[in-house]
Amino acid sequence: MKKIITLVSLALGIGASVAHAHGVWIAPSSTILSAPQFVTFDAASSSVPFMIDHRPLVIDLLTISAPDGSKVTPVNVMKGELRTVFDAKLEQQGTYRLELIRSGFRASWKDAEDKPKRFMGTAEALAKEVPSDAKDLKVTETDSRMENFVTVGKPTALKTTGKGLELIAATHPNDLVTGEPVEFTFLVDGKPTEGVEVAIIRSQTRYRNSTEEKTYKTDKNGQLKVTLSEAGMYWLDADFKDNKVSNKVAKERTLAYVVTFEVLPQ
């Protein structure tokens, strides 16, 4: 859906400087646990985060890392018409991290008959399938990271990889309560970066007339501060564009970061 929306917005010429990856999400049944147990997850792409109304999310590339770094295999995976479901047994104390990293190249051009063509895939496939002298050829590298955190017991520190768009939360994402300010720092390839566009939406949008989406831009230290006054499941999407491509066939790189976090009442 992210890709579809991005393409649609490009086609319609309504894309802002950065197209938000609206609508891809993974929602855990719990984020804070006091004893080891199963947690179940819904994953989908939809019109608005957390609304199950469009397509299941492909989770082939999903990894679940235990606090000690070992991998947990999702079980009871069910890909429905509208959403993907999976369970994970969380047995260790500390923070589990779910990561879904997708990267590749996107191209659009016009063929000999002036018909618009599109491509999404690896650089190798791009070289094979897209003529390098195609008319109006536009190639973009895309790199997106989706994360979820679930903690058993005490939250443990989170590490970043230094690749792509990443988040450092001054307050652990499994330690958020209403009314306390949260400071987020966004990194691009490991460096705090100004101008990252961030959107935050609280769940249960069906039961209000506005999505109440809040948008922000990071300051020169790559930071933004928010105070979330209402409890609930939140979806955060961050987007950035630059020209640090890994393959010269693309002129531009679009980076996206999506995380789901829960804010509890005091």
Next chain:
Amino acid sequence: MRKWVPALIPALVAGVFANQTVAGEITVKVTIPQINTAEYHRPYVAIWIEKPDQSVHNNLAVWYSQKKTDKGEQSDKWLKDLRQWWRKSGREQSLPMDGITGATKAVGEHAMTFIEGKAPLANLPAGQYNIAVEAAREKGGREVVRVPFTWPVKKVEQAKATGQQELGNIAIELKP
């Protein structure tokens, strides 16, 4: 020399006690209210002393079911529902906590007296505090009640607060 030794003893004894005031006492009375509902479960309750910055100075009591459920699940599964306590202290603890954790309590008033410097009440430096009581009930609600107090006290003092749903009167009595 022998002559002044006996005279020295009272001075020595006085010296020993000079820096030591008698340990203060805090009595906490927690009332678990009667709740009319089809399926009543006793609440999980945490009682602690809270510092002005809302951090936990000292846990006093945590009541929860330590039995396994019918499904074989550990009952500490539900401790996270004591949300504030879990965030501020519970998740840091290794459970059960000696002298602090105990079984859930029935409807009614439960009085506990804590003596300063004697487990589970640590030394309490002079200052402003709250007695915080949090209750969470299965198929019910959750509530936190705070009773502020200043420590130490010169004479016996009493304070009280009342919960709205999950807790009744929380009364404290402070003794110097």
